[in-house]
Amino acid sequence: MSRRVISWKLILLSVAVLTVAMLGLMWLWAHDFDVVRSIDEGINLLRDAGPFAFFGAMAILPAIGCPLLAFHLTAASAFAAQLGLGGVLAAAGAALAVNLALTYWLACYGIRPWLERLIARTRYKIPQLDTADHVEITLVVRITPGPPFFVQGYLLGLAGVKFGTYMLISWLVAMAYAVGFIIFGEAILHGKAGKAIIGLSVIIAVALVFHLFRRHYGKKHP
Numbered sequence: 001m002s003r004r005v006i007s008w009k010l011i012l013l014s015v016a017v018l019t020v021a022m023l024g025l026m027w028l029w030a031h032d033f034d035v036v037r038s039i040d041e042g043i044n045l046l047r048d049a050g051p052f053a054f055f056g057a058m059a060i061l062p063a064i065g066c067p068l069l070a071f072h073l074t075a076a077s078a079f080a081a082q083l084g085l086g087g088v089l090a091a092a093g094a095a096l097a098v099n100l101a102l103t104y105w106l107a108c109y110g111i112r113p114w115l116e117r118l119i120a121r122t123r124y125k126i127p128q129l130d131t132a133d134h135v136e137i138t139l140v141v142r143i144t145p146g147p148p149f150f151v152q153g154y155l156l157g158l159a160g161v162k163f164g165t166y167m168l169i170s171w172l173v174a175m176a177y178a179v180g181f182i183i184f185g186e187a188i189l190h191g192k193a194g195k196a197i198i199g200l201s202v203i204i205a206v207a208l209v210f211h212l213f214r215r216h217y218g219k220k221h222p
Helices: 003-030 035-049 051-064 068-110 112-120 131-143 149-158 163-189 193-218
Strands: none
Touching (some): 051 068, 051 149, 068 112, 068 149, 068 163, 112 149, 131 149, 149 163
16 A cells, blocks of 8 residues: 555544544534533542542553543542542552553453554564663653553563563653642642642653653664
8 A cells, every 4th residue: 555545544534533523522512511510520420439440440441542641630539538649649550550561461462463463564563672672662662752651551562571671660650640640630620729730840840851861762762
């Protein structure tokens, strides 16, 4: 298939997605959709389901594409009163660890044959990495913006990165962002300006640190 055909397909797909999104927004506007009220109702549903259900979903669903950010922004609002902020962060960290292990298992064993067949149809190949490069490659992949979190996990698992290296670096990077977003989400949804600034400051600081790492290691592993 030529690049021109692929480009036209991407353009048509983008137009279709934008059209659906615009129609959806128009429908919401026509039906007086209240964003704040909907968020409050969603948080109430999560709170009623209980922390076990919420953090269980957080451990499983992001492995198949559900964004982690949705859980981060609502976790403290739903359960800080019940668990405390420290308890929410601990539960989020445990859920993240389970999610990382699940993603690694899927990439290495669960759906590896299907992923290999999918990649074989493209111009890309599964990289073969030297053991000495596992730490730096894992760090570069995790701090590079663009690919979704679960896609990064699949790439690292397919590339054969050691499980311990994958888990430690992936968890530290993801948890650094999680702390900022959990604090920020709880503050925004409850109108706490001071705490929102703290959460946003954590996010910015983490992003800046990872940007410096990316500039250093990205030159060695483009």
